[in-house]
Amino acid sequence: xxxxxxxxxxxxxxxxxxxxxxxxxxxxxxxxxxxxxxxxxxxxxxxxxxxxxxxxxxxxxxxxxxxxxxxxxxxxxxxxxxxxxxxxxxxxxxxxxxxxxxxxxxxxxxxxxxxxxxxxxxxxxxxxxxxxxxxxxxxxxxxxxxxxxxxxxxxxxxxxxxxxxxxxxxxxxxxxxxxxxxxxxxxxxxxxxxxxxxxxxxxxxxxxxxxxxxxxxxxxxxxxxxxxxxxxxxxxxxxxxxxxxxxxxxxxxxxxxxxxxxxxxxxxxxxxxxxxxxxxxxxxxxxxxxxxxxxxxxxxxxxxx
Numbered sequence: 001x002x003x004x005x006x007x008x009x010x011x012x013x014x015x016x017x018x019x020x021x022x023x024x025x026x027x028x029x030x031x032x033x034x035x036x037x038x039x040x041x042x043x044x045x046x047x048x049x050x051x052x053x054x055x056x057x058x059x060x061x062x063x064x065x066x067x068x069x070x071x072x073x074x075x076x077x078x079x080x081x082x083x084x085x086x087x088x089x090x091x092x093x094x095x096x097x098x099x100x101x102x103x104x105x106x107x108x109x110x111x112x113x114x115x116x117x118x119x120x121x122x123x124x125x126x127x128x129x130x131x132x133x134x135x136x137x138x139x140x141x142x143x144x145x146x147x148x149x150x151x152x153x154x155x156x157x158x159x160x161x162x163x164x165x166x167x168x169x170x171x172x173x174x175x176x177x178x179x180x181x182x183x184x185x186x187x188x189x190x191x192x193x194x195x196x197x198x199x200x201x202x203x204x205x206x207x208x209x210x211x212x213x214x215x216x217x218x219x220x221x222x223x224x225x226x227x228x229x230x231x232x233x234x235x236x237x238x239x240x241x242x243x244x245x246x247x248x249x250x251x252x253x254x255x256x257x258x259x260x261x262x263x264x265x266x267x268x269x270x271x272x273x274x275x276x277x278x279x280x281x282x283x284x285x286x287x288x289x290x291x292x293x294x295x296x297x298x299x300x301x302x303x304x305x
Contacts, residue, residue, distance in 0.1 A: 043272040048265045060272035070273070072248060073256035076161060076235075080252065081228035083165050088224050089217070092172040096179030097205075110176060117174035125237035128167040129154060132238070154238050157249035164234045164250060175220055182216035183209070211297040218296050222285050229281050230254055253277060 007015065043060060045053035064070045099110050116124060131138045132153035140150030153163040186209065194204045210217075231252040239250025253273070261270030 039271045039274065042268055043275050045268045047268040047271075049267050050265075053268065056268070060269045061276070063269060064272060064276070069248070069251075069256065073251050073253045076249070076251060077229060077231060077253040079161060080165060080168075080231055081225065084168050085221070085224045085228050087165070087169060088172055088175070088228075089220060091169060092175040092220070093179055093213075093217075095172060096176055096183060097209075099176060100180055100183045110180075113173035114176050115173070116170050121233040122237060124170065125167070125233050128163075128170070128234075129238055132163055132167075155242055155246060157243075157245040160239050160242065160246050160250035164231075164238055167234055167238065168231075178216060178220060179213075182213045186212045214296040215298065218288070218292050222288055225284050225288065226281055229277065229284075232258070 042053055044055060044057055046056045046059075047053035095113060099106060099113070134140060134150070134152040134155055137150075137153070139153070143150040151159050153159050190208050190212075191204055194208055199207065232254040235250050235252035235255045236258075239247050240255075242250070254277075257270050257273045257277070260273065261267050
């Protein structure tokens with residue numbers, strides 16, 4: 001006599017499928033979904049990482065909307081994102097167009113330009129802090145050699161944000177493999193046909209390259225927006241050791257979030273800041289994605305249509 005019922009093939013496949021996906025589901029629930037729900041609750045509480053959270057409703061959000069330092073951090077992050085995203089996209093695309101040429105030794109230069117993307121962010125920021133040093137930095141030393149007095153890049157509140165933006169451009173090589181993959185997937189016969197029709201380099205770029213690269217551009221744009229809004233390391237390292245005015249002028253949203261939660265132990269307010277950043281990022285990426293049908297070219301959809 002059998003104690004357990006006999007399972008048919010479909011039921012055995014369902015049990016096996018459940019066993020295989022169970023680790024991923026359990027990991028998602030424990031390490032993603034549950035912390036997300038807990039952080040959402042904490043954003044409505046007064047919590048100092050000691051004792052139990054005290055529910056305060058929307059008080060944290062009202063406090064942030066009336067906080068001048070919060071608005072200043074929002075302003076710094078928005079200026080940074082608006083400035084660096086077009087620079088990232090334009091410079092990395094121009095670099096990819098150059099690196100896509102079939103010249104001897106091009107693989108070496110591709111590696112050199114991609115190298116900063118795999119280095120530690122803190123190490124890179126410290127290197128740039130030395131380059132920006134007012135007295136003995138390499139940048140001011142080079143400028144002094146040609147008779148130009150360099151600025152106090154990280155010690156002047158008017159120069160700290162441009163310095164952070166300029167430093168961020170050294171990471172444009174991160175997008176090089178993505179652009180190169182898109183460029184090398186474009187059929188060469190399209191360029192040959194355009195050249196036969198008399199199209200010059202600019203016309204081929206505008207009529208062939210950019211339309212076929214638009215899906216890659218969409219991906220890079222969305223990723224750039226997300227990363228730009230999460231500015232932290234560059235702001236913390238370059239502006240962290242300066243005067244109070246410099247720290248305010250270079251303090252990003254995430255740095256202020258870190259100081260609020262870890263420095264002042266206002267975890268409820270910090271989680272409210274995190275959720276506002278999440279909602280703003282979600283809104284921006286959703287807007288970009290919804291606008292994509294008007295400017296992104298998908299060759300398969302055009303052919304099927």
